[in-house]
Amino acid sequence: SQQGEEDPQALSIQEGENATMNCSYKTSINNLQWYRQNSGRGLVHLILIRSNEREKHSGRLRVTLDTSKKSSSLLITASRAADTASYFCATDLTDKLIFGTGTRLQVFP
């Protein structure tokens, strides 16, 4: 089974709204990373949060990590149509990154 699972599987919002995606995982991690994938192309690294960090910001992105609950969330504020993509969390197990199942985000103009 997957190490990371995202929730929801799909999310549709209007431009300007905020989008929140959640990720749950099963084992201890070194860090957790979020990636974006547009239309079956390569993934783009968005942000990395280490296991001793609780929150991190990058532009319109805010990531939180709760190691006690083994969960993370990605918040995209003031979304744009260009944010339409699939978003994956990935957990660093030292010898590999394990990707979650992904959230498909659709932002309507």
Next chain:
Amino acid sequence: EAGVTQSPTHLIKTRGQQATLRCSPISGHTSVYWYQQALGLGLQFLLWYDEGEERNRGNFPPRFSGRQFPNYSSELNVNALELEDSALYLCASSVSGTGYGYTFGSGTRLTVV
């Protein structure tokens, strides 16, 4: 700076044939990772190469193999192709190890007919 490059972009093979996929990492990156993204199955970890050595492999049969060359580029070979091998194969590179973000290539779309 050039990104991670993969070739070919698309590959069509017949069941039972062999496929070779290539990846060139970002300059200065010594680690190369391979992932398979089949429809409905998410990204599955295949292989990790670092400094020319295989460091880890995922739960795939031995007909999936590869190597890393002295210039850190990498090949993924899939022997005895099966229909279920049809997928997007993604290569990523990073500064040695997993403690940094990966940079992905655009992938090779392998179709087995």
